[in-house]
Amino acid sequence: MNPENRNMILAISLSMAVLFGWQMFVVGPELEEEAALQQQIAAQEAAAAAEAAAELNEVPKANLSGSASEATPGVASSAEAPAVSAPRITIDAPLVSGSISLAGLRIDDVMLKAYRETQDDDSDNIQFLLQTDSDRPFFAEFGWASGDADQPMPTADSVWTASSMLLSPTTPVTLSWNNGKGLTFRRQLAINDDYMITVDDSVESSLSTPLTLFPYGLVRRHGTPPTTGIYILHEGALGVFDETLSEIDYDDMRDGDEGIDDIRPESNGGWIGFTDKYWLAALVPDQSKRMNYAFKALSGPGDRYQVDYISSDGMVLAAGGAVTSQTRLFAGAKKVSLLDGYAAELGIKNFDLAIDFGWFYFLTKPFFYAINWLNGLLGNFGLAVLAFTVGVKLVFYPLANKSYRSMGKMRILQPKVQQIRERHADDRMAMNQAMMALYKEEKVNPAAGCLPVLLQIPVFFALYKVLFVTIEMRHAPFFGWITDLSAPDPTSVFNLFGLMPFSVDFLPPFLQLGAWPIMMGVSMFLQMRLNPAPPDPVQARIFQFMPIIFTFLLATFPAGLVIYWTWNNLLSMAQQWYIMKRIERES
Incomplete structure (x- = not known):
């Protein structure tokens, strides 16, 4: 086998093995497993629906340490959904609407x-967030825990008094509640133009003791x-403690030690x-204070998950004094520039x-x-991907130039190589x-022909993450039939790309073969034609099937990635x- 062909086969085989193996042995089984899990969850929730109203609150606990006490502060239990009916504050912000x-x-x-x-x-x-009386409540709660059982804390049934019934970026809402035993709780809610809600809490005391x-x-x-069920994307609970990311899937939360995973950070x-694929509900306490965090799978009918924090040291409310606390809730879309x-x-x-962002962050x-x-310059993310591909080719040009020159010389040396054989x-x-x-x-x-192909593998996967998770x-x-660059090509050769009046959804995704995957396969076939045919018939047959295999493989990938690969093939061919041709003229 001539070295040029051997290197090319090695590079393509490695790429194909990584992509095909990942699709076959990771994505496929995980999607099937996720579908079965969702069916099981739906059945469990249907059976538990009648009992949902009786579920009890699970509020984070904290230990009083040091000389003060070893008691565990607690709070009164309350029903998951409030037992009383109360008016709701309207949320009206540029990107968010809702009520509280x-x-x-x-x-x-x-x-x-x-x-x-x-x-x-x-x-x-x-x-995104769902009311407590819905089928699948999803909510945030803030409050105070106390070690004094004689001092009631606000619960889900506590009806607050509001200064206004509209929460907007220009109109924060101030609320108050008195426990009837010497404590007045106040809260100010504010929302910005995006997805951040700021919660300022205070407690005023008329007690004679701290x-x-x-x-x-x-x-x-x-x-x-429902989740995508794909290994490369985390959907579940997450947090950053001591500047280190921690992620835990829903099934791991259920299988944890008594359903609780406590985190005690060393730093503030x-x-x-x-986190979902695109959405995030995150608690952001005061960044100057040290908190204890927890991931929890709560007991009771159906699956219930909770993430929480509580002050690790507590706050001493002096007799006749006041204490304050501030935290934030992010509830919205995970836009990169916004989070940064x-x-x-x-x-x-x-x-x-x-x-x-994955391993290739x-x-x-x-x-x-x-x-x-x-995209800001060109006005279209598809055009931005094409322009980005040109930039990548320019970055790799010195290496590719050296590689292609070596391949060109190898082609000229083929008669001498054949004589040696x-x-x-x-x-x-x-x-x-x-x-x-x-x-x-x-x-x-x-070996020069192999390196450019290998170097493109991390570029390929990094671009895949960009298209898939942002x-x-x-x-x-893009243009034409591509209306979502993050989704596979919606057309199929089996219904003549939509010209025939029937759907092909019954086919496995890799068999649906849209127009762009086919164009990618054709471009790959033409690119391989630029190389001399292998003398060995087995090698020649492998080369013939490579474009076909990759066509089926990339049928399930985001259309933007297939467009990138096709355009990259065309630029590589040119x-x-x-x-x-320059080398042939020079020779």
Whole structure:
């Protein structure tokens, strides 16, 4: 086998093995497993629906340490949904709408105005946080814990008094509640133009003795939400503690030690929450204070998950004095620039890690910013991907130029290589020595053709992550039939790309074969034609099937990635043809 062909086969085989193996043995089984899990969860929740109203609250606990006491502060239990009916404060912000009940002040109704479930004109907006009386409550709660059982703390049934019934960026709401035993609780809610709600709590005392209070916050989610079920994307609970990201899947939360995973950071700050593919509900306590955090799978009927924090040291409320606490809730879309902005403005460490950029973070995030910048210039993310591909080719040009020149020289040396093969047909060692001597004499590196292909593998996967996980790519159109660069090509050769009046959804995704995957396969076939045909029939047959295999494989990938690969093949062909023609003229 000539070294040029051997290197090419090695590079393509490695790429194909990684992609095909990942799709076959990771993505496929995980999707099937996720579908079965969702069916099981739906059955469990249906059986437990009648008991849901009787579920009890699970509020984080903290230990009083040191000389003060070893008691465990607690709070009174209350029903999951408030037992009393109360008016709701209206939330009206540029990107968010919803409401907050005066009973309990749980933030349990947040709709994202800028995003819809699908691209249909009549599609509903994303309803992110869900009311406590719904089938799948998903809400945030803030409050105080106390070690004094005689001092009632606010619960889900506590009805607060509000200064206004409208919460907007220009009109914060001040609320109050008196426990009837010497404590007055006040809360100010404010929302900005994006997705950040600020909660300022205070407690005023008319007692004659001091009291230790522990501010806490929690986000609770009922039911395991539908997920993509793909290994490379984390959907579940996460947080940053001591500047280190911790992620835990829903099944791991259920299987944990008594359903609780406590975190005791050594440094101040941190954050905790639940992440979906595109959405995030995160608690961001005072970054100058030390908190204890926890991931929890709560007991009871159905699946219930909770993330929470509570002050590790507590706050001493002096007799006749007051204490204050501030925290924030992010509930919205995981826009890269938005999370980076909050990280810088509020000092939230690694807030951008809520977006699962993956192992190639050092490539993926710069790639995103480059593509996003190009989109600002060109007005289309598809064109931005094409322009970005040109930039990648320019970066790799010196290496590719050297590689293609070496391949061109190898092509010119083919007659001499063939003579060596014929001369040493019976002595393989002598043949290899003669060929190495020829390469050394002609200053040709037979492995040069392999390196550019290998270097493109991390670029490919980093770009895949950009297209797959960033909200900016969701429903981003290209031209023609591509209306979502983050989704596979919606057309199929089996219904003549939509010309025939029937659907092919019954076919497995890799068999649906849209127009762009087919164009990618054709471009790959043409690129391989630029190389000399292998003398061995088996090698030649492998080369013939490579474009076909990759066509089926990439049928399930985001359309933006397939467009990138096709365009990259065309640019590579043009570059390779130009360089090889120059070498032939020089020779």
